[in-house]
Amino acid sequence: QLVESGGGLGQPGGSLRLSCAASGFSFSSYAMSWVRRAPEKGLEGVAVIGASGDSSYYVDSVKGRFTISRDNSKNTLYLQMNSLRVEDMATYYCAKPIWGLVIDALDVWGQGTVVTVSS
């Protein structure tokens, strides 16, 4: 199970930190992803982190602004979102890869947390 939190209203240029609490699987053995869906738009992979946290990858539109991290001792995934833009407004999902790989199908998803960016 994956449960996201931390969404809400952020100002343009501001920051938000999303969290995703994992349970029911060996969290430290799996890479983890953040995926978002903007209103009336499709899904977009935002960031991925390797199982140990040593490697991370980002979609070009968030590079330098977002940071994905994890605390395997707490079974928790994070997404630090800085320099927020209106186009970052979306429902953010954390997701687990089916075979644990950085690039993989995603078989467990959270219900999402909504990020609104507005002044």
Added chain:
Amino acid sequence: EVVMTQSPVTLSVSPGESATLSCRASQSISTNLAWYQLKLGQAPRLLIYGASTRATGIPARFSGSRSGTEFTLTISSLQSEDFALYYCQQYNTWATFGGGTKVEIK
């Protein structure tokens, strides 16, 4: 970046009928293709991975196929709970998703 193109954008189907959803990749992705169902307010649900393997617990009325870079999700005998958004995703390289198909009640 691999671009995934889904068609149609909207599919109107009567309950009990079949639905055929298409997804085209801009380059070869082998069978690294997944299909997801999304209902607003719910967690997305993995239906198919490896282009044609049903995920755990997915009913047999959902099936996936591949022809080159063209992929198809077929839902036979649509049930009321099947009316939703559907997305394809390639995971051959950095994962990218199609624009989605909305399956609505006709």
